[in-house]
Amino acid sequence: MLTPIPEVERSTRRVVHHKGEHLVFSREQISRLFWRKIQKAAGGCWEWQAAKSRNGYGVLVLSRRSLYSHRVSYEIHKGQIPAGLHIDHLCQNKSCCNPDHLEAVTSRENTMRSPIAPAALNAVKTHCPHGHEYTPENTVVIKGGRGRSCRTCRRWHERRTEAKRKGLPLPATPDEGSERPYAKKENTR
Ligand SMILES: [Zn+2]
Numbered sequence: 299m300l301t302p303i304p305e306v307e308r309s310t311r312r313v314v315h316h317k318g319e320h321l322v323f324s325r326e327q328i329s330r331l332f333w334r335k336i337q338k339a340a341g342g343c344w345e346w347q348a349a350k351s352r353n354g355y356g357v358l359v360l361s362r363r364s365l366y367s368h369r370v371s372y373e374i375h376k377g378q379i380p381a382g383l384h385i386d387h388l389c390q391n392k393s394c395c396n397p398d399h400l401e402a403v404t405s406r407e408n409t410m411r412s413p414i415a416p417a418a419l420n421a422v423k424t425h426c427p428h429g430h431e432y433t434p435e436n437t438v439v440i441k442g443g444r445g446r447s448c449r450t451c452r453r454w455h456e457r458r459t460e461a462k463r464k465g466l467p468l469p470a471t472p473d474e475g476s477e478r479p480y481a482k483k484e485n486t487r
Pocket residue numbers: 342343344389390391394395396399
């Protein structure tokens with residue numbers, strides 16, 4: 299027997315996107331597959347109580363597709379996740395599904411926000427490995443925003459290359475003679 303979908307049911311259907319597919323959640327499925335597995339915690343997190351992936355994210359199954367519960371939550375509450383964006387947990391709690399704690403970001407932003415990510419650690423470093431401060435004047439930004447390099451140390455490498463070419467003694471440290479790296483030492487007497 300076919301019963302028409304009531305208007306209220308139809309309006310509460312939600313589309314979730316998964317690897318280029320559109321999966322439709324009915325109101326009943328949202329309740330059974332999502333809400334019944336959520337427990338709201340004191341800190342505001344919506345803890346996922348059911349299956350989790352190996353990396354700690356909540357997982358639910360719809361139409362034999364395994365979906366991350368936080369991504370489902372984002373899409374049923376906030377709408378489609380823009381292509382290419384990742385969902386960042388502002389609360390750093392991977393099993394949390396509270397849409398207020400979720401934000402769609404680029405992969406790079408996501409990495410930078412993780413307090414233990416190498417890229418984030420590099421970004422907060424204030425000095426190069428030789429102890430030169432990354433001031434605006436002393437910082438060379440590597441093409442494509444892939445990192446930074448110390449100008450003083452770059453000059454040192456250039457001076458070493460130059461000295462090697464001329465058969466002169468190599469400057470041993472970045473700070474040796476770094477005042478005027480390109481000055482000619484002719485008029486010293
Ligand atoms: Zn949270």
